[in-house]
Amino acid sequence: MSEPAERARKLDAVDELAGKRAEFVLDDVVYLDGNSLGALPAVVPGRVEDVVRRQWGELRIRSWEESGWWTAPERIGDRIAPLVGAAPGQIVVGDSTSVNVFKAVVGAVRMAGEGRDELLVDATTFPTDGYIAESAARMTGCTLRPVAPADVPGALGDRTAAVLLNHVDYRTGRLHDLPGLTAAVRAAGAVAVWDLCHSAGALPVGLDEHGVDLAVGCTYKYLNGGPGSPAYLYVRREVQDRFDSPLPGWNSHAEPFGMRSDFEPAPGALRGRVGTPDILSMLALEAALDVWDGVSVEAVRAKSLALTDFFLECVAAYVPEGRVECLTPVAHGERGSQIALRCSPKLSTSFEQGGAPIAGDVMKRLIERGVVGDFRAPDVLRFGFTPLYVGFADVERAARVLAQTLA
Secondary structure: OOHHHHHHHHHHHOOOOHHHHHHEEOOOOEEOEOOOOOOEEOOHHHHHHHHHHHHHHHHHHHHHHHOOOOOHHHHHHHHHHHHHOOOOOOEEEOOOHHHHHHHHHHHHHHHHOOOOOEEEEEOOOOHHHHHHHHHHHHHHOOEEEEEOHHHHHHHOOOOEEEEEEEOEOOOOOEEOOHHHHHHHHHHOOOEEEEEOOOOOOOOOOOOOOOOOOEEEEOOOOOOOOOOOOOOEEEEOHHHHHHOOOOOOOHHHEOOOOOOOOOOOEOOHHHHHOOOOOOHHHHHHHHHHHHHHOOOOHHHHHHHHHHHHHHHHHHHHHHOOOOOEEEOOOOOHHHEOOEEEEEEOHHHHHHHOOOOOOHHHHHHHHHHHOOEEOEEEOOOEEEEEOOOOOOOHHHHHHHHHHHHHHHO
């Protein structure tokens, strides 16, 4: 047994989260793509069958009240709240991340008030966030300015209305300074909107602690809610009465069954709702969150850092020098729960086929050998580490197979 393999065995033996793996439907594949789609929690299929057969099939319309369908968006929001450092009553679940980004950005500009007509957006953001920010800027009469997150404090001014930032960069895995950037935005009189898609469920966020006004996130990555599971919107309690959603719907009305022609927003975070909730995926998500019972985010973060540290050590030990370059920061305070490796241009001769991206071909071969990650064109391999079901032996095997593939 190699030295890294022996270390992996010892680390797995003392891992306090190791037992959580049994709560997921997994096979012999090393699954390192939980930063795109989390694994299936074993409790979900039975719960969904109950929702379909009994709640829908037998109770039918009665389930809106008797099965708690109507209150699911805020009830499930309260279950997500501890995972992002929020008290109850500030998160509502529903719609996609893209829709919630739109609500939050336009709502933030409206909250900022008169005289503020500039919208800053993370220059390295996931494309959809950028598209929506550009559309929101047109709708609100704002000027859109892309800025690198580290440069935000110097870019803020008395005309800045809102700033849209990613907590973790989707491509490199870089963790941005949420506390510091939020403080700078608030000090400038603007409103910070954070996208938590690549951090919620992987590391502490501290929304309440750090005074974040608005945040959004998906639930199908580290929260394991399933493909297309509903996203969520966080509205800090202190600004809820000022949050003016650009998508008012009957579900966000103070009297949803009053059927009034005039709109009066519901109190609290409920004004972030829009239309009828997607009950099947909503309740699948609720079941998936059971895996978090008895788990602290701090323990998850500690294991995440240990896994990613160990992966980098194994890559250094196994992969021939010069084949890959790590894009993810080594410093713990700047690292999310993924490692991004850039493929060397020297690999193009043996891997590039018909103009296909090098990383895409490398990842295809890795998947064929039982190591599942993903890639971002043209040259980045992404490996996501979900501490609830990834072990140290998985990490050692992934690095070993990567070395064999690149050799």
